[in-house]
Amino acid sequence: MSFSLERRGLELRFRTAALASRDWLTPDFVRVRLSGSELAGFASLGSDDHMRLFFPSGPAETVEELRASPSREYTPLAWGDDWLDVEFAVHGDEGVAARWAANAPVGSSIGIGGPRGSAVLVGAPGSWLLAGDETAIPAIRRFATLIPAGSPARIVIETVDADHEVDVQAPVEVEWLHRGEAPAGSALIAFLDALGEADAGADPFVFIAAEQxxxxxxxALLARWGVDTSRAVVKGYWKRGEAEYHAPH
Known part of the structure; x- marks a missing residue:
């Protein structure tokens, strides 16, 4: 078995859509559906893709006004000819995206840019480690659909407590880490630090994304396991105290 991550470009397009519905999966995790005819042809080839969402403070009269609105990067979860689903971790009222996802009236306008490119998993890893916090759940959901039944895999997600766990469809049981009142990332870091060489599967694909x-x-885990960084994804999806931080592509 062997695999690689291949970079593929996509046509960079700006689209407009509207909030069609929201579904609260936990007290601070919400899935929203965006809809609009401009979503026809939307594509996302890689499970870890990022698109830029533009959040106007009120009704946007023009495309230019929408493009000038504050923006953040998110992973597309699922889509069709005229709809797009996105999941948001909403921690209080701490950012423009969280406020929009939680409170924007149905019908509110939103701008969508990209994705501008993808890292596509090609081939068959011998084993899998998918690990992240709440912000990585959409990417983990997408990677999990690629895991063949019976393939050695671990999926590990950090959240606050059991009340904040969400249903993730996967061929293996998700392992939940609860950080409680500790800083975001602390439980996941302790888990990663405890993994030794003996925990590495054969030819593993490793995806790790959470707070910076x-x-x-x-x-450090990649080094212990002898995993080439070009065949793994390790990212800070967000940075504590920096609302403008953008995850690297």
């Missing part, structure tokens, strides 16, 4: 502090221990 997870990057150093994530890369």
């Amino acid at each position: 502090s997870v990057v150093k221990p994530g890369r």
Whole structure:
């Protein structure tokens, strides 16, 4: 078995859509459905893709006004000819995206840019490790659909407590880490630090994404397991105290 991550470009397009519905999966995790005819042809080839969403403070009269609105990057979850589903981790009222996802009236306008490119998993990993916090759940959902039944795999997600766990369809049982009142990333970092060489499966694909502090221990794990960084994904999806932080592509 062997695999690689291949970079593929996509046509960079800006689309407009409207909030069609929202579904609260936990007290602070919401899935929204966006709809609109401009979503025809939307594509996302990689499970870890990022698109930029533009959040106007009120009704946007023009495309230019929408493009000038504050923006954040999110992973597309699922889509069709005229709809797109996105999941948001909503921690209080701490950001423009969280406020929009939680409170925007149905019918509110939103702008969508990209994805501009993808890292596509090609081939068959011998084993899998998918690990992240709430912000990584959409990407983990998408990667989990690629895991063949019976393939050695671990899916590990950090959240606050059992009340904040969400249903993730996967061929293996999700392992939940609860951080309680500790800083985001702390439970996941402790888990990664405890993994030794003996925990590495054969030819593993490793995906790790959470608060920025997870990057150093994530890369250290790759080194312990002898995993080439070009065949793994280790990212800080967000950074504590920096609302403008954008995850690297």
